[in-house]
Amino acid sequence: MARISYVELPVKRVGETRDFYAKAFGWAFTDFGPDYSATTGGDVDLGLDGSDDAITQLLPIVEVEDLEAALDSVVAAGGEVTVPIFAFPGGRRFHFRDPAGNVLGVFVNEPGHE
CATH class of the missing domain: 3.30.720.120 (Signal recognition particle alu RNA binding heterodimer, srp9/1)
Structure with missing residues:
Protein backbone atom coordinates (compact mmCIF):
# COMPACT_ATOMS: atom_id res chain seq x y z
CA MET A 1 0.00 0.00 0.00
CA SER A 51 22.83 19.47 0.62
CA ASP A 52 23.51 21.84 -2.25
CA ASP A 53 20.95 20.03 -4.42
CA ALA A 54 18.09 20.07 -1.87
CA ILE A 55 14.82 21.26 -3.31
CA THR A 56 13.53 24.58 -1.99
CA GLN A 57 10.19 23.40 -0.66
CA LEU A 58 8.71 20.76 1.62
CA LEU A 59 8.96 17.33 -0.02
CA PRO A 60 6.33 14.73 0.93
CA ILE A 61 7.59 11.24 0.08
CA VAL A 62 5.36 8.26 -0.69
CA GLU A 63 6.58 4.80 0.30
CA VAL A 64 5.80 1.97 -2.14
CA GLU A 65 6.69 -1.70 -2.49
CA ASP A 66 7.61 -1.58 -6.20
CA LEU A 67 9.43 1.57 -7.31
CA GLU A 68 9.45 0.84 -11.03
CA ALA A 69 5.70 0.08 -11.04
CA ALA A 70 5.05 3.32 -9.13
CA LEU A 71 7.13 5.27 -11.66
CA ASP A 72 5.13 3.77 -14.52
CA SER A 73 1.85 4.60 -12.74
CA VAL A 74 2.88 8.20 -12.04
CA VAL A 75 3.85 8.76 -15.68
CA ALA A 76 0.69 7.03 -16.98
CA ALA A 77 -1.44 9.25 -14.72
CA GLY A 78 0.13 12.42 -16.15
CA GLY A 79 2.94 13.07 -13.66
CA GLU A 80 6.26 14.51 -14.82
CA VAL A 81 9.41 12.87 -13.47
CA THR A 82 11.71 15.64 -12.21
CA VAL A 83 14.46 13.43 -10.72
CA PRO A 84 14.94 9.91 -12.11
CA ILE A 85 15.41 6.90 -9.85
CA PHE A 86 18.51 7.20 -7.67
CA ALA A 87 19.94 5.24 -4.75
CA PHE A 88 20.46 6.54 -1.22
CA PRO A 89 21.45 4.79 2.02
CA GLY A 90 18.49 2.53 2.72
CA GLY A 91 16.74 2.47 -0.63
CA ARG A 92 15.95 4.13 -3.95
CA ARG A 93 13.59 6.94 -4.97
CA PHE A 94 12.49 9.38 -7.66
CA HIS A 95 10.74 12.76 -7.65
CA PHE A 96 7.80 13.88 -9.77
CA ARG A 97 5.57 16.90 -10.37
CA ASP A 98 1.80 16.36 -10.29
CA PRO A 99 -0.57 18.18 -12.69
CA ALA A 100 -1.07 20.95 -10.08
CA GLY A 101 2.69 21.61 -9.91
CA ASN A 102 3.39 19.92 -6.55
CA VAL A 103 6.65 17.98 -6.25
CA LEU A 104 6.65 14.69 -4.35
CA GLY A 105 9.10 11.85 -3.95
CA VAL A 106 8.44 8.12 -4.15
CA PHE A 107 10.74 5.60 -2.47
CA VAL A 108 11.21 1.93 -1.79
CA ASN A 109 12.80 0.87 1.47
CA GLU A 110 15.76 -1.42 0.77
CA PRO A 111 17.80 -1.75 3.98
CA GLY A 112 21.48 -2.06 3.33
CA HIS A 113 21.19 -0.46 -0.11
CA GLU A 114 23.53 2.41 -0.87
Whole structure:
Protein backbone atom coordinates (compact mmCIF):
# COMPACT_ATOMS: atom_id res chain seq x y z
CA MET A 1 0.00 0.00 0.00
CA ALA A 2 1.39 3.41 -0.94
CA ARG A 3 1.35 6.07 1.77
CA ILE A 4 3.16 9.26 2.69
CA SER A 5 5.68 8.03 5.23
CA TYR A 6 8.37 10.70 5.04
CA VAL A 7 8.62 14.46 4.81
CA GLU A 8 11.84 16.17 3.83
CA LEU A 9 12.66 19.76 4.74
CA PRO A 10 15.32 21.84 3.02
CA VAL A 11 17.56 23.42 5.66
CA LYS A 12 20.67 25.60 5.65
CA ARG A 13 22.15 24.32 8.92
CA VAL A 14 21.38 20.65 9.54
CA GLY A 15 22.85 20.47 13.05
CA GLU A 16 21.05 23.57 14.29
CA THR A 17 17.72 22.45 12.84
CA ARG A 18 18.16 18.89 14.13
CA ASP A 19 18.92 20.22 17.61
CA PHE A 20 15.83 22.46 17.48
CA TYR A 21 13.46 19.56 16.71
CA ALA A 22 15.18 17.30 19.23
CA LYS A 23 14.75 19.91 21.95
CA ALA A 24 11.24 21.02 20.93
CA PHE A 25 9.72 17.55 20.50
CA GLY A 26 12.22 15.06 21.90
CA TRP A 27 12.81 13.51 18.48
CA ALA A 28 15.92 11.37 17.96
CA PHE A 29 17.83 11.80 14.69
CA THR A 30 20.34 9.71 12.78
CA ASP A 31 22.97 11.63 10.83
CA PHE A 32 23.71 10.46 7.31
CA GLY A 33 26.79 12.59 6.70
CA PRO A 34 27.17 16.31 7.39
CA ASP A 35 24.30 17.41 5.13
CA TYR A 36 21.48 15.04 6.10
CA SER A 37 19.79 13.94 9.30
CA ALA A 38 16.53 12.07 9.82
CA THR A 39 14.24 10.54 12.35
CA THR A 40 13.85 6.80 11.86
CA GLY A 41 11.20 4.44 13.08
CA GLY A 42 8.23 6.76 13.35
CA ASP A 43 4.91 6.50 11.54
CA VAL A 44 5.94 9.50 9.41
CA ASP A 45 9.64 10.38 9.58
CA LEU A 46 11.32 13.74 9.01
CA GLY A 47 14.43 14.29 6.91
CA LEU A 48 16.54 17.45 7.07
CA ASP A 49 18.37 18.05 3.78
CA GLY A 50 21.19 20.57 3.87
CA SER A 51 22.83 19.47 0.62
CA ASP A 52 23.51 21.84 -2.25
CA ASP A 53 20.95 20.03 -4.42
CA ALA A 54 18.09 20.07 -1.87
CA ILE A 55 14.82 21.26 -3.31
CA THR A 56 13.53 24.58 -1.99
CA GLN A 57 10.19 23.40 -0.66
CA LEU A 58 8.71 20.76 1.62
CA LEU A 59 8.96 17.33 -0.02
CA PRO A 60 6.33 14.73 0.93
CA ILE A 61 7.59 11.24 0.08
CA VAL A 62 5.36 8.26 -0.69
CA GLU A 63 6.58 4.80 0.30
CA VAL A 64 5.80 1.97 -2.14
CA GLU A 65 6.69 -1.70 -2.49
CA ASP A 66 7.61 -1.58 -6.20
CA LEU A 67 9.43 1.57 -7.31
CA GLU A 68 9.45 0.84 -11.03
CA ALA A 69 5.70 0.08 -11.04
CA ALA A 70 5.05 3.32 -9.13
CA LEU A 71 7.13 5.27 -11.66
CA ASP A 72 5.13 3.77 -14.52
CA SER A 73 1.85 4.60 -12.74
CA VAL A 74 2.88 8.20 -12.04
CA VAL A 75 3.85 8.76 -15.68
CA ALA A 76 0.69 7.03 -16.98
CA ALA A 77 -1.44 9.25 -14.72
CA GLY A 78 0.13 12.42 -16.15
CA GLY A 79 2.94 13.07 -13.66
CA GLU A 80 6.26 14.51 -14.82
CA VAL A 81 9.41 12.87 -13.47
CA THR A 82 11.71 15.64 -12.21
CA VAL A 83 14.46 13.43 -10.72
CA PRO A 84 14.94 9.91 -12.11
CA ILE A 85 15.41 6.90 -9.85
CA PHE A 86 18.51 7.20 -7.67
CA ALA A 87 19.94 5.24 -4.75
CA PHE A 88 20.46 6.54 -1.22
CA PRO A 89 21.45 4.79 2.02
CA GLY A 90 18.49 2.53 2.72
CA GLY A 91 16.74 2.47 -0.63
CA ARG A 92 15.95 4.13 -3.95
CA ARG A 93 13.59 6.94 -4.97
CA PHE A 94 12.49 9.38 -7.66
CA HIS A 95 10.74 12.76 -7.65
CA PHE A 96 7.80 13.88 -9.77
CA ARG A 97 5.57 16.90 -10.37
CA ASP A 98 1.80 16.36 -10.29
CA PRO A 99 -0.57 18.18 -12.69
CA ALA A 100 -1.07 20.95 -10.08
CA GLY A 101 2.69 21.61 -9.91
CA ASN A 102 3.39 19.92 -6.55
CA VAL A 103 6.65 17.98 -6.25
CA LEU A 104 6.65 14.69 -4.35
CA GLY A 105 9.10 11.85 -3.95
CA VAL A 106 8.44 8.12 -4.15
CA PHE A 107 10.74 5.60 -2.47
CA VAL A 108 11.21 1.93 -1.79
CA ASN A 109 12.80 0.87 1.47
CA GLU A 110 15.76 -1.42 0.77
CA PRO A 111 17.80 -1.75 3.98
CA GLY A 112 21.48 -2.06 3.33
CA HIS A 113 21.19 -0.46 -0.11
CA GLU A 114 23.53 2.41 -0.87
